[in-house]
Amino acid sequence: MSKTPLKGKVIGFEDYADYVLEDAFGEASPFRILSCNDASVSFIMANPFKIIDDYTFRIEDDLVNDLGLNGLGDVAVLCIVRYEGHTFFINLRSPLIINTARGVFIQTILQDEAYSVSVPFEMKKVE
Amino acid sequence: MLVLTRKKNDGIIIKGKDGDIRIVAVEVDKGKVRLGIEAPKGYLIVREELVSEIKDANRMSAIENLDEIKTLIGDKGE
Numbered sequence: 001m002s003k004t005p006l007k008g009k010v011i012g013f014e015d016y017a018d019y020v021l022e023d024a025f026g027e028a029s030p031f032r033i034l035s036c037n038d039a040s041v042s043f044i045m046a047n048p049f050k051i052i053d054d055y056t057f058r059i060e061d062d063l064v065n066d067l068g069l070n071g072l073g074d075v076a077v078l079c080i081v082r083y084e085g086h087t088f089f090i091n092l093r094s095p096l097i098i099n100t101a102r103g104v105f106i107q108t109i110l111q112d113e114a115y116s117v118s119v120p121f122e123m124k125k126v127e
Numbered sequence: 128m129l130v131l132t133r134k135k136n137d138g139i140i141i142k143g144k145d146g147d148i149r150i151v152a153v154e155v156d157k158g159k160v161r162l163g164i165e166a167p168k169g170y171l172i173v174r175e176e177l178v179s180e181i182k183d184a185n186r187m188s189a190i191e192n193l194d195e196i197k198t199l200i201g202d203k204g205e
Contacts (some may be wrong), residue, residue: 011191012182024197031200033193041189044196062168082188083196091188094181109173109181116182123200 002027005086006034006107010080011094013041019105021078021098032078034096045078046090051121057110061095067099067106074101083120089118145169 004021018037025031030050035042048055059075069075076098082089092115098105131139133152146167154161154187164172190196 010185013162013176014151014158025200029200033197035193042193042196043185043188044190044192044200066169080185080188081182082201083190084187091181091184093177107181109171109177111173117180 004100004103006098006103006105008096008098009107010034010043010096011107011109016041024122031081033124034078034080041069044081044083045096046081048077048079048090048092048095051090052119055092055115057095057112057115060108062108063097063108067097069099070101074099076100087120088123089120091117092119093117143167 002023004023006019006021007017008019009017013036016036016038020035020037021036022033023029024033030047032045033042034045059069077095078098079095080091082091082094092110094107094109094111094117096105096107133139135152135155138149138151141150147168148167149165151163152160153163166172
């Protein structure tokens, strides 16, 4: 189990900027846990590409610059997952874009209206 | 909050250190205003209600009982 320190801000939690991304379910799992260092707040994160087949978006140049990205090899994308009423929902509209080399992330907002902040999915479909 | 009256095609300039933001009332019709917005790089322009929706979704997604959720995903997800 690996723990990666990350700096960045989750929308609505702007007071906090220090997080740890935990590989809590094994490297092969699409799920991670993002925990705030300064508050008892954690988020279930998921690799959206393993949950939604045709999920795609362009990382805008501003975001590339703000994250200091040099190439696709340093990029990870994770979306926040909510569990409610025995159902899992994934926020496809505002993914976290992570520069894994620098340990920083930005929760961006996609302009694509096709992606919702709350998309239900079934765990059994997740590989 | 500064409140300004504008007619169709009238604009507003917000001057900033990194460049100006220009907002134009492109269309005004039946209680709705269509706005055109030009902004320098580095500005993400989104509807206010979308930001509120994301804040609410994030807050509802925040969990305090990690053990419970780890068990849940561990049981179902692997």
